Amino acid sequence: MEAFTKCSGCGKILYSVEFEQNDRVCLHCGKHHRLGARRRIEITFDPGSFEEHDADVASSDPLCFPQYKEKYESAMAKTGMKEGVLSGVASIDGNEASVAVADFSFMGGSMGNAVGEKIARTLDRACQLRIPCIVFCSSGGARMQEGLFSLMTLPKTTASVHRCRESGIPYISVFTDPTMAGVLASYASIADVILAEPGAMVGFAGMRVSKQAGVSKVPDDFQTSEFAFRSGMIDKIVHRKEIRPVLSVLLKSLGAKCYAG
Amino acid sequence: MPAKTWKEWEAPLLELEEGIAKLKALIAKEQDEDRREEFIAKVSEYEAGIDRYIATMYSHLSPWEKVLVARSERRPYTLDYVSAIFTQFTELAGDRHFGNDEAIVGGPAFLDGKPVMVIGHQKGRNIQERQRRNFAMSKPEGYRKAMRLMDMANRFGLPVITFVDTPAADPGVDAESRGIAESIASSILRMFELEVPVISAIIGEGGSGGAIGIAVGNVVLMQEHAIYSVIPPEGCAAILWRMPERGPEAAEALKLTAESAYQFKLIDEIVQEPKGGAHRNPLEAALLLKKSIQKNLDALLKMSPSDLKAHRSRKYREIGLIG
Numbered sequence: 011m012e013a014f015t016k017c018s019g020c021g022k023i024l025y026s027v028e029f030e031q032n033d034r035v036c037l038h039c040g041k042h043h044r045l046g047a048r049r050r051i052e053i054t055f056d057p058g059s060f061e062e063h064d065a066d067v068a069s070s071d072p073l074c075f076p077q078y079k080e081k082y083e084s085a086m087a088k089t090g091m092k093e094g095v096l097s098g099v100a101s102i103d104g105n106e107a108s109v110a111v112a113d114f115s116f117m118g119g120s121m122g123n124a125v126g127e128k129i130a131r132t133l134d135r136a137c138q139l140r141i142p143c144i145v146f147c148s149s150g151g152a153r154m155q156e157g158l159f160s161l162m163t164l165p166k167t168t169a170s171v172h173r174c175r176e177s178g179i180p181y182i183s184v185f186t187d188p189t190m191a192g193v194l195a196s197y198a199s200i201a202d203v204i205l206a207e208p209g210a211m212v213g214f215a216g217m218r219v220s221k222q223a224g225v226s227k228v229p230d231d232f233q234t235s236e237f238a239f240r241s242g243m244i245d246k247i248v249h250r251k252e253i254r255p256v257l258s259v260l261l262k263s264l265g266a267k268c269y270a271g
Numbered sequence: 272m273p274a275k276t277w278k279e280w281e282a283p284l285l286e287l288e289e290g291i292a293k294l295k296a297l298i299a300k301e302q303d304e305d306r307r308e309e310f311i312a313k314v315s316e317y318e319a320g321i322d323r324y325i326a327t328m329y330s331h332l333s334p335w336e337k338v339l340v341a342r343s344e345r346r347p348y349t350l351d352y353v354s355a356i357f358t359q360f361t362e363l364a365g366d367r368h369f370g371n372d373e374a375i376v377g378g379p380a381f382l383d384g385k386p387v388m389v390i391g392h393q394k395g396r397n398i399q400e401r402q403r404r405n406f407a408m409s410k411p412e413g414y415r416k417a418m419r420l421m422d423m424a425n426r427f428g429l430p431v432i433t434f435v436d437t438p439a440a441d442p443g444v445d446a447e448s449r450g451i452a453e454s455i456a457s458s459i460l461r462m463f464e465l466e467v468p469v470i471s472a473i474i475g476e477g478g479s480g481g482a483i484g485i486a487v488g489n490v491v492l493m494q495e496h497a498i499y500s501v502i503p504p505e506g507c508a509a510i511l512w513r514m515p516e517r518g519p520e521a522a523e524a525l526k527l528t529a530e531s532a533y534q535f536k537l538i539d540e541i542v543q544e545p546k547g548g549a550h551r552n553p554l555e556a557a558l559l560l561k562k563s564i565q566k567n568l569d570a571l572l573k574m575s576p577s578d579l580k581a582h583r584s585r586k587y588r589e590i591g592l593i594g
Contacts (some may be wrong), residue, residue: 040420072591073524073525073526075525076511076524116326123591123592124312126591127592129586152479152501154501154502154503154507154510154511154525155503156501157500157525157526158313158499158525158526158531158532158535159535159537159591160529161479161480161482161483161500161501162345162483162537162587162590162591163591164455164459164480164483165459165483165487165587165590166463166587166588166590167461168456168460168463168587169463169587169588171460172460172463172464175460191452191480192479192480192501194452194453194456194458195440195451195452195455195456195480195484196455196456197456198452199452199453199454199456199457200452200453200457200460213447213452214442214446214447214451214452214455214480215439215440215442215447215451216442228444229444233447237447237448241447241448241449241450243450243453267555
């Protein structure tokens with residue numbers, strides 16, 4: 011680790027150790043920098059409560075897409091993960107939930123067959139165990155290199171959200187930087203409660219495409235959590251340090267039936 | 272260098288067609304018998320030329336050529352199929368929240384005398400209509416209208432038939448501010464709630480989220496020359512190589528043809544098109560599509576409402592699993 015980190019929000023130089031201790035939130039401007047899945051799990055759930063499932067679910071290369079294998083392998087080497095999401099069961103203040111946490115550093119958190127399958131299994135597991143479901147999103151969208159297989163993860167994951175709804179299982183999604191495109195157009199947007207970190211990129215189309223297409227004036231905070239909040243698309247913007255307590259209360263209220271039985 | 276537009280690519284055919292049209296106009300005016308005969312012979316020569324061209328051009332379309340055909344402005348659009356396949360279509364409008372999005376049309380109609388609910392993306396044929404229909408790029412209102420019609424179909428027991436033909440959902444600022452992504456996700460979710468048969472037909476461009484928003488069928492049909500993709504090839508090329516002009520290569524890599532989608536078991540059936548594509552003979556294309564819809568609907572109507580719903584959920588939960 012470098013001794014210093016420059017905040018891309020305010021340009022100030024931070025001690026890396028302090029920055030990491032502050033969960034990668036800038037001590038000056040409060041910008042929420044991206045957080046890896048493992049660290050996210052550490053700061054959100056009860057210590058040692060995370061039990062990983064489906065660790066072996068990995069992508070194949072169904073299209074034999076140019077350079078996909080190489081990119082995928084280097085992502086594995088870089089992150090020590092097999093895919094861009096960690097999933098399993100964890101608890102907050104003793105209350106269990108089925109959880110999935112995306113990691114942007116693995117090919118931009120993109121959703122291919124394996125990520126879609128892990129998200130769907132996370133939602134399914136919540137139904138089987140009759141516990142609430144929490145998903146932390148961080149993704150540029152569907153994984154182009156898996157073509158139509160990636161597009162099919164939209165209905166695939168949505169089918170599992172549908173199952174949660176039919177089973178009376180609460181489902182909470184948390185938008186972290188970025189939550190875009192195919193992920194936003196499927197499981198992310200149809201949670202019972204949607205939280206978002208401040209300043210996260212949240213949008214359907216790539217910023218450039220949107221600006222080209224839009225005749226109307228583009229607001230300064232277009233495609234951010236704040237814009238999505240004003241548009242009525244999310245429930246609450248929550249500081250990283252407050253996410254755990256907010257989730258804890260939501261689990262207790264929405265999940266009351268789950269935990270009573 | 273691959274052709275960039277369908278017109279460029281079909282230029283020899285269009286030239287011959289133009290020649291035929293001119294000759295036919297001459298024939299109508301020509302008094303001299305011999306010259307008439309000469310023109311008529313020329314017409315059949317040109318027509319034979321068209322047949323030859325079609326046979327060679329369309330026998331092995333590359334993925335990029337399929338992209339050009341799927342986007343062709345002569346290709347039949349949803350309302351062309353609706354008028355050829357169904358009777359007494361009553362178009363319904365509005366999402367009851369904000370507006371009426373003309374990029375998606377829908378309403379009840381009759382298939383062989385039995386009522387169904389038809390929903391589809393609609394492209395425009397001239398500049399004014401293209402603008403009015405926003406190039407079939409729906410805003411949230413389109414998906415919300417679609418959901419309204421699906422709910423109605425569910426209440427009244429009408430099978431839902433959707434026609435998919437969009438480059439993408441609208442990427443603009445207003446669509447974003449009214450929740451384009453949420454509307455697509457909700458529409459997908461809504462399709463899992465339906466206890467009636469749902470058949471979706473990809474008839475032109477199956478463009479990403481904009482397409483899947485109304486394409487969650489118990490059965491998904493795809494026309495021979497339609498395309499279905501997670502991203503437009505030009506967009507893919509722009510991201511991968513920063514060169515949108517390498518679309519033809521990206522089209523190859525994305526495997527966006529009906530044949531590939533069928534091999535991957537991501538669609539259920541390929542519907543053949545007339546020789547030279549649906550635009551050569553729209554009525555025959557509609558008839559082929561109608562036959563497939565009828566056959567599949569008959570099979571689905573044997574299932575109970577709860578089985579139809581469970582079948583759809585299971586199908587998509589299991590879709591794309593490899594190994």
